[in-house]
Structure formats: structure tokens, C-alpha cells
Amino acid sequence: MEKLEILEGSIELPKGFLASGIFAGIKKRKKDVALIYSEKVANASAVFTTNKVKAAPVILDMERIKKGVAQAIVINSGNANACTGEKGFEDAVNMAKKVSQLLKIDEENVLVCSTGVIGVPLPMEKVLKGIEAAAENLSTEGGYQAAEAIMTTDTFLKGVTAKFVIEGKIVTMTGFAKGSGMIHPNMATMLSFVLTDANITKTALNKAFKETVDKTYNMISVDGDMSTNDTAIILANGEAQNKTIEEGTHEFDIFYRALEHVNKILAKLIVKDGEGATKFMEVNIVNAKTEKDARLAAKSIVNSNLVKTAIFGEDANWGRILAAVGYSGADFDASRVDIYLKSMKGEIKVCENGGYIFFDEALAKEILKEKEITVTVDMKAGEYSGTAWGCDLSYDYVKINGSYRT
Structure with a gap:
């Protein structure tokens, strides 16, 4: 059985993943801190904005992703932590440090994302307390809350789950994203997170992710403005226990097709939620x-x-x-x-x-x-x-x- 099942609107966390989303007070009312955690270190790949003006979390993540692994992602909305100088970078580092302390994991394996207003310092006291609350609320059912917490001007939650079979093992791939305005080809004002329990090599994961991002997120536009914070990340923790997926195999083609579907659905949802869009x-x-x-x-x-x-x-x-x-x-x-x-x-x-x-x-x-x-x-x-x-x-x-x- 190799049938690909796509569940649009579903955010079913794959095996070995926990998530949460809480209100920390960065925004006036809505959830604004999200946390994603893999119980084991996952292979990872990411793509970032091509804007020369990059937010502090982007600069931090671009360096950390080079080793191709990660275990947690912390995200705040309501403040982009962009154009905030050395203090902004320190704040991004401290967000990751807080997560590593709470979850007892390597700080270098924590990625950070922010979205919201540019040029305003992060309210770090609220952020750090929010991270504590997010860590306490991690659960296998927390995907929807995390997806809600990353939203800014979005009018609806954007999520999708795909299920497929690799050599008799059921593999789950779930993605959720935010994005509504400042959307332009070569990444948009968007954050996207894809989580999978597939067992796949770093090189195969990197190839599949970057190619499918190019065909999906890089082919959308709402208003022609390119953000400072665009980030798309995929984590694959291997918990489905399928035979390791290598490039150039039939199993890689199945994985690639599922990933392209997930990214395409999220990309199209971002466009459909374009700020003020009617068509x-x-x-x-x-x-x-x-x-x-x-x-x-x-x-x-x-x-x-x-x-x-x-x-x-x-x-x-x-x-x-x-x-x-x-x-x-x-x-x-x-x-x-x-x-x-x-x-x-x-x-x-x-x-x-x-x-x-x-x-x-x-x-x-x-x-x-x-x-x-x-x-x-x-x-x-x-x-x-x-x-x-x-x-x-x-x-x-x-x-x-x-x-x-x-």
C-alpha cells in the first residue's frame, strides 16, 4: 500500500512530537508563544528569506541548521525581533537557552522564529514566562494550539496532515503555517513547520525540502513585499521506524510526493488568506x-x-x-x-x-x-x-x- 492520504485542516502530530501554544501577553489577546519538541534529535532542513535585512532569529537559525539536526523550535508572534540590533540577537539566543534548560536538551538544537511588528524590542520578561508555560503545556494534541499561536493577521488556521506507507510502516507528515501579508516569491512573510516521523537521511531530507519549497512557497504572491523573517523548517525524527529513505529510491519518491503536497496545500492556504483578498x-x-x-x-x-x-x-x-x-x-x-x-x-x-x-x-x-x-x-x-x-x-x-x- 502506497496510497497518499491528505487531511487538509488536520494537525495530527507524528510519533515522538509534542507541541503547545499559549498566551504570554506579547499580543493583546490571542495566543502568541508556540513550542514544538521532538523527543529525540531529528534530522532538519530549513529555508529562509532572501531579504538582506534578516531578523535576529533568522540569523541564528541559519547558522544552527548547518549541522542538519534540531530537537525543538520556539516561536513567538506579535513581534518580529527584526532590526533590533545586538540586543535582538541576544534575545533570540536567550529564547533558545530557556527552552534548552526547560527541556534539558542541547541549546544548539533549538531553533527560534518570530513574526510580527518590525523594529520593536521583544518584551523578554513576557516571552520567557511564556516559554515556561509552553513547556508545561506540551502535549501530543498541541498542534492546533501551536498553529494558532503563530498567527498574526491570519484569519484562519492553516494545517494539513499526510499519511503514507514506506515498506509496511505508516508514516505521518504534518505541516502548519502562518502568512497573510508581506507575501512575495522567494519566501513570503510566512512561517512554515513540517514535522514527520519518517526515517530519512539528512541529504535526502534537505534535497526534498528545498526542491519542494521552490515549487510551492516560492511560487506564491500576495503583495510583492518580502519579509525579514520568512522561515520554513522540516524535522524528521525517524520514529516511524521505516527503513532509512535514501535519495534516488522509490521510497524517496513517495516521501517527496507527500512533502510537495503538504507544502503546496499550505502555500495555497496562505494565498487564500491574503490580507483583504477576495479572490x-x-x-x-x-x-x-x-x-x-x-x-x-x-x-x-x-x-x-x-x-x-x-x-x-x-x-x-x-x-x-x-x-x-x-x-x-x-x-x-x-x-x-x-x-x-x-x-x-x-x-x-x-x-x-x-x-x-x-x-x-x-x-x-x-x-x-x-x-x-x-x-x-x-x-x-x-x-x-x-x-x-x-x-x-x-x-x-x-x-x-x-x-x-x-
């Missing part, structure tokens, strides 16, 4: 000359504010889509491009061979009234494809971000 947009580039061209074009479209506002206004302005492909850096012949719009209401071609064709504007409007819309661009240049996900840009986005600190 979800999937962009498919087909028949591109290379995979790189397809991905460049897809990302350019979902990141275009003019495309986003046209989608919000339910305007079939295909010229904005073609223009976004034009400045994407992709190699293509504009005189061959066809563009289609699709939703539950139907599908319509709005551009043929890079130019105007007559189309039913009323039908196009009906298609764009739906909450989920697919844009397909046929480049007629090769056999490669790429997909990206984005959302519209609404009046509410301005309202939310105009008063973010208040």
Missing part, C-alpha cells in the same frame, strides 16, 4: 521553452499589482497579463501567446497570438466574479509548464496595512 488566482504557463521561463512568467503575473487589481475589479484586462509576461525575463515570442480565463462559470480565450480577438465580455465578467480563477498562458514555444498562486489586491488590503501597528 484566489492560479496561473498556469503551458508550452514554454524551458521550465525556468514558465516559472518566471507565472510568478511575474501573480506578482503584478495591475493584474491583481484587474482581478479584483473583475476586468478581463488581458493586456496586463501579457505585459507581466513581457517583463518577467522569460524567453518567448509575444506574437504567439494565447491567454485564457477560467472559473466555475466557464472558460474563455481573451487573447490570441499576442493580440486582440473578439470575446464575450459578459461571459468574461461572469467568470471573474467567482472566488477562484485560473489564468492560462499558452506560450506555444516548447513543452514546459509552471504554476504560481496569488490573490487580488483590494481596498481592504490598504485598510489592514494602514493601521498594522495599531
Whole structure:
């Protein structure tokens, strides 16, 4: 049996993992400190923001992850601990130190994540007391609480559990994430944590995670702003006791497929929860000359504010889509491009061979009234494809971000 079972909305912690989420007072009301703990040291991989301005926890984790293992992750929301100087870095270290003391584990195996307002010192007295409470509340049922505690402007909890079989052993993989605004390709303002009891080598885990992150989180956009705190981490503790998964094997392919599903679901949930978003947009580039061209074009479209506002206004302005492909850096012949719009209401071609064709504007409007819309661009240049996900840009986005600190 190799069937992959996906349980969207579920956060079932794999064997050997405990988690918690509590309210420490960093935010005004909601949970704001989360703790994830593996009862044994786990193999680990991570991907971080490409922003040159990196938050203190990111700088700390980038160094610690080099050895490829970790045992705990502590996360706070409500304060990004970014642009906080040497004190901010000391605070991140002290968060990890507190966890190591409470759980009696190696401090170097504790990773730290923060999300929230930039440029404000952490209220460390509250944070440290919160970590104590989080450690006391660790449980096998604590995944939902941890997922809730990492949220900022998110409007719903984002989680998924996958189950699959490796040589007769049931393997569980669970992921949860936060992200709503400041979302841009090459990681978003997002935190993502994937936990699995799979037994897999460090190199195989690293390859699978970084490749699937590139295909999922790095293909989403809400507003084009890149965060200082983006972090995606995976821990694999081997407690499923399957035969060790190596690169280049059938078992690796099963693991890879499950991980790609988990990351893709979380990435799409982040976009669907985009600040002020009213519509979800999937962009498919087909028949591109290379995979790189397809991905460049897809990302350019979902990141275009003019495309986003046209989608919000339910305007079939295909010229904005073609223009976004034009400045994407992709190699293509504009005189061959066809563009289609699709939703539950139907599908319509709005551009043929890079130019105007007559189309039913009323039908196009009906298609764009739906909450989920697919844009397909046929480049007629090769056999490669790429997909990206984005959302519209609404009046509410301005309202939310105009008063973010208040």
C-alpha cells in the first residue's frame, strides 16, 4: 500500500512530537508563544528569506541548521525581533537557552522564529514566562494550539496532515503555517513547520525540502513585499521506524510526493488568506521553452499589482497579463501567446497570438466574479509548464496595512 492520504485542516502530530501554544501577553489577546519538541534529535532542513535585512532569529537559525539536526523550535508572534540590533540577537539566543534548560536538551538544537511588528524590542520578561508555560503545556494534541499561536493577521488556521506507507510502516507528515501579508516569491512573510516521523537521511531530507519549497512557497504572491523573517523548517525524527529513505529510491519518491503536497496545500492556504483578498488566482504557463521561463512568467503575473487589481475589479484586462509576461525575463515570442480565463462559470480565450480577438465580455465578467480563477498562458514555444498562486489586491488590503501597528 502506497496510497497518499491528505487531511487538509488536520494537525495530527507524528510519533515522538509534542507541541503547545499559549498566551504570554506579547499580543493583546490571542495566543502568541508556540513550542514544538521532538523527543529525540531529528534530522532538519530549513529555508529562509532572501531579504538582506534578516531578523535576529533568522540569523541564528541559519547558522544552527548547518549541522542538519534540531530537537525543538520556539516561536513567538506579535513581534518580529527584526532590526533590533545586538540586543535582538541576544534575545533570540536567550529564547533558545530557556527552552534548552526547560527541556534539558542541547541549546544548539533549538531553533527560534518570530513574526510580527518590525523594529520593536521583544518584551523578554513576557516571552520567557511564556516559554515556561509552553513547556508545561506540551502535549501530543498541541498542534492546533501551536498553529494558532503563530498567527498574526491570519484569519484562519492553516494545517494539513499526510499519511503514507514506506515498506509496511505508516508514516505521518504534518505541516502548519502562518502568512497573510508581506507575501512575495522567494519566501513570503510566512512561517512554515513540517514535522514527520519518517526515517530519512539528512541529504535526502534537505534535497526534498528545498526542491519542494521552490515549487510551492516560492511560487506564491500576495503583495510583492518580502519579509525579514520568512522561515520554513522540516524535522524528521525517524520514529516511524521505516527503513532509512535514501535519495534516488522509490521510497524517496513517495516521501517527496507527500512533502510537495503538504507544502503546496499550505502555500495555497496562505494565498487564500491574503490580507483583504477576495479572490484566489492560479496561473498556469503551458508550452514554454524551458521550465525556468514558465516559472518566471507565472510568478511575474501573480506578482503584478495591475493584474491583481484587474482581478479584483473583475476586468478581463488581458493586456496586463501579457505585459507581466513581457517583463518577467522569460524567453518567448509575444506574437504567439494565447491567454485564457477560467472559473466555475466557464472558460474563455481573451487573447490570441499576442493580440486582440473578439470575446464575450459578459461571459468574461461572469467568470471573474467567482472566488477562484485560473489564468492560462499558452506560450506555444516548447513543452514546459509552471504554476504560481496569488490573490487580488483590494481596498481592504490598504485598510489592514494602514493601521498594522495599531
